Amino acid sequence: MSQLEWIAAALVLINVALVALRNVWNYPFALVAVSLYAVVFYEARLYSDMLLQGFFFALNLYGWAAWLRARDESGVPVGWMTQQARAVWGALTIAAWVGWSAMMHRHTDAAAPWVDGAVAMLSITAQWLLARRRVESWYLWILVDLIAIPLFASRGLYATSAVYVVLLGLSIDGLIQWRRAAGPRRVAA
Template sequence: MSQIFDFLFGQYATYDTLDIVLELIAAVFTIASVVYSKQNNVLVFPTGMICTAIFVYLLLKWGLLGDMMINGYYFVMSVYGWYVWTKKVDGIAVTPITRTTRKEHLLSAIIFITSAIFVYIVYIIFDKIEHWTSYVDMITTGIFFVGMWLMAKRKIENWIYWIIGDIITVPLYFYKGLTFSSILYFALTIIAIFGYLAWKKNLDKSVVIA
């Protein structure tokens, strides 16, 4: 049992206690944020802002620049999403759950490519490309950038990007030695699947009513 524990969490022996506590706090708020998103609740954004702010600090300290920029972007998009989700006209919310349009699919592709290239440039500038994980980091950055943008616009397809990105991130973080975060993303994958189903049910119901 101790060998398994050491294998999973041995890397934390060299971490500052504060960083471990912060990672756990960020994990709790991340799960809360995704659960609120699944429930189509605007609290997804304030809880998300807390966890992303913590992760920006931790990931910068750990040198994971792509992941750090993802979380910085999440923070900014959370502010935007909070505005969009709460925007009302005559007391009625005007941003319901909808499907992504052809134009938005094109913009999604542009966001993915642009963000991946941007992260690549950052890695080059800071001479951080030391392993194949750096390239995977670039890909997940693009995926998550698109997912967050679509979520802020309340598009159901955002869940597909979250699911794909989470599935890639689980083994990636485990390989990097970030066991808590790897477990977190495994949980997020499950929640994202249920989130997609919940939003689809909501969308189908609104279509029937319309």
């Protein structure tokens, strides 16, 4: 466990706690954390997760701008996806997982291409939905946490695995908070 991993882990915890509270200032913590985690995952040969950090960096910049525009006196408003949007995003995520993981399996020495690919593709969808302020993002983060905890532990990333245990709790809290803030399921754009 490197000092870099511990710093990145602490920043992620601060980030997610602020996200659950719908606080726009989660984004600076996220940008530094994903930059550090790119190095950590490269060293662990978890290439999907390493590349994911670059995507997260860009999407966090987008999310920060979107949240700044959307916030009001009660925080950042959140809402629900349509049934059709859920089905489309679900199908796209599964297709991306299969395609990405097959490529990583075939063309790299990735340590766990299928599981790592699942974490990566679910995380991309979850992060995009989070930037769009959709409640469903938390269901995906819970699933990511449940997959990532044993994956990272198996690669000796114990601090990161422990962080994902805490993130699981924060994700459950985020889901509760955002469901409350969104109110009954209504169609969102």
